[in-house]
Amino acid sequence: MGCQIAMNTTNTPGRSRAELHELGSRHLWMHFTQMGNYATEEMRVISRGEGCYLFDTEGKRYLDGLSGLFVVQAGHGRTELAEAAREQSEKLAYFPIWGYAHEPAIELAAQLASLSPGDLNRVFFTASGSEAVETAWKIARQYFAAIGEPGRYKVISRDVAYHGTTMGALSITGLPSLRQPFEPLVPGARHVPNTNAYRPWIEGLSPERFAEESALAIERAILSEGPTSVAAVFLEPLQNAGGCFVPPPGYFTLVREICDKYGVLLVSDEVICAYGRLGHMFGSARYGYVPDIITSAKGLTSGYSPLGAVLVSDRMMEPFLKPGAAFAHGITFGGHPVSCAVALANLAILENEDLCGNVLAHEGQFQNMLKSLLDIPIVGDVRGDGYFWAIELVRDQQTKAEFSSAETEHLIRGFLSPRLFEEGLICRTDDRGEPVIQLSPPLIAGPAEFEYIERVLRSVLTAAAEQLL
Numbered sequence: 001m002g003c004q005i006a007m008n009t010t011n012t013p014g015r016s017r018a019e020l021h022e023l024g025s026r027h028l029w030m031h032f033t034q035m036g037n038y039a040t041e042e043m044r045v046i047s048r049g050e051g052c053y054l055f056d057t058e059g060k061r062y063l064d065g066l067s068g069l070f071v072v073q074a075g076h077g078r079t080e081l082a083e084a085a086r087e088q089s090e091k092l093a094y095f096p097i098w099g100y101a102h103e104p105a106i107e108l109a110a111q112l113a114s115l116s117p118g119d120l121n122r123v124f125f126t127a128s129g130s131e132a133v134e135t136a137w138k139i140a141r142q143y144f145a146a147i148g149e150p151g152r153y154k155v156i157s158r159d160v161a162y163h164g165t166t167m168g169a170l171s172i173t174g175l176p177s178l179r180q181p182f183e184p185l186v187p188g189a190r191h192v193p194n195t196n197a198y199r200p201w202i203e204g205l206s207p208e209r210f211a212e213e214s215a216l217a218i219e220r221a222i223l224s225e226g227p228t229s230v231a232a233v234f235l236e237p238l239q240n241a242g243g244c245f246v247p248p249p250g251y252f253t254l255v256r257e258i259c260d261k262y263g264v265l266l267v268s269d270e271v272i273c274a275y276g277r278l279g280h281m282f283g284s285a286r287y288g289y290v291p292d293i294i295t296s297a298k299g300l301t302s303g304y305s306p307l308g309a310v311l312v313s314d315r316m317m318e319p320f321l322k323p324g325a326a327f328a329h330g331i332t333f334g335g336h337p338v339s340c341a342v343a344l345a346n347l348a349i350l351e352n353e354d355l356c357g358n359v360l361a362h363e364g365q366f367q368n369m370l371k372s373l374l375d376i377p378i379v380g381d382v383r384g385d386g387y388f389w390a391i392e393l394v395r396d397q398q399t400k401a402e403f404s405s406a407e408t409e410h411l412i413r414g415f416l417s418p419r420l421f422e423e424g425l426i427c428r429t430d431d432r433g434e435p436v437i438q439l440s441p442p443l444i445a446g447p448a449e450f451e452y453i454e455r456v457l458r459s460v461l462t463a464a465a466e467q468l469l
């Protein structure tokens with residue numbers, strides 16, 4: 001198919017913008033992307049990163065307001081991380097952790113155990129977040145079989161929550177539009193209401209009562225499934241999909257108690273919320289609970305190499321240490337030596353530059369800046385914690401009236417997404433729940449980046465409001 005789009009083809013090193021579009025639209029299959037659009041729309045190609053900023057092939061600058069995809073904690077262009085990858089590749093580029101070990105995996109497992117809450121002292125490495133979630137469910141199932149409770153295989157998670165795309169993780173995911181094309185899914189996954197306080201599933205309660213009712217919804221699901229059939233509850237500390245649903249006060253204390261009451265494991269899916277995103281090494285620490293398992297990935301390496309990690313408690317590890325026992329699961333690239341070396345260097349940056357401290361010192365300012373946008377008539381709600389925030393867009397601030405689906409489609413894909421990009425801000429515009437804009441800048445960001453974000457959001461959202469209202 002020929003490319004009909006007129007574009008600048010300035011002399012940048014390598015291929016021209018038009019050539020990249022031509023090849024990309026013909027051969028590349030982008031994730032969760034309407035590929036048919038590239039018959040008429042130009043492919044956005046990013047070429048280079050530096051600190052909080054990205055540059056396209058023409059040298060145009062963008063603020064990376066999403067850290068790639070909630071990934072690049074330490075910022076782009078960090079030579080220390082590139083150097084760690086180069087050194088490890090030269091020394092030992094690849095070796096599995098199946099029956100052998102290598103130094104970076106041992107060092108990283110020990111380091112994560114020292115940083116983790118409670119007695120989560122055992123680390124199973126994967127290559128991604130979906131694999132981490134998949135692995136956690138399998139650990140739970142084999143653990144219960146090993147301790148004589150083979151009937152416990154079910155999992156409970158929340159509506160609209162995203163937990164990954166592999167078949168097990170997808171079954172845990174609470175987004176019908178992602179699940180439906182692949183049904184039937186893995187049996188035993190049940191969904192309960194989430195903690196969206198702006199549009200609560202149960203109206204008129206104080207935050208504390210809302211927390212109680214939302215935790216009780218988990219208890220009711222355990223009881224209706226049959227307590228001895230439920231293996232685990234999977235929850236993010238702060239739910240991403242739907243737009244940064246913060247846990248109401250006391251929620252996790254109650255959930256922890258309910259899990260303990262019925263012998264159900266609490267899995268904290270921290271694929272986004274770990275490694276400083278909420279100003280703590282682990283998101284569970286921010287909200288004061290100790291899970292039985294933590295799933296993580298993304299920010300562990302700041303994205304300089306792919307890696308996931310599942311952290312498991314000593315109690316859960318016990319049956320796997322018995323003579324003859326082994327977890328019947330493995331992944332060739334899980335715990336890749338280069339990724340582990342990069343993760344160690346990344347954790348050193350987080351510590352030496354006190355990036356958690358930077359988030360805690362500036363999150364209030366970030367919040368105030370975003371809340372200042374509430375004077376734009378389509379900004380309905382601003383919510384989040386740390387460096388992880390969402391702005392929900394509404395037709396009417398007073399009544400919280402929603403846009404129609406045609407308006408939402410126009411607003412998100414027709415207007416905001418291209419305009420924000422043109423104005424040099426990369427962030428997420430999403431309508432898996434109500435329409436939201438999500439921001440999660442690199443953890444090195446501060447007041448200068450907040451000002452940039454405010455300037456772009458104010459101008460683009462004001463223009464959107466003028467168009468729609």
Ligand code: PMP
Nearest residue numbers: 128129130162163164269271272
């Ligand atoms: N769990 C959560 C909470 C996530 O946010 C994601 C990815 N956004 C995943 C799991 C899946 O991770 P991955 O895309 O690395 O497979």
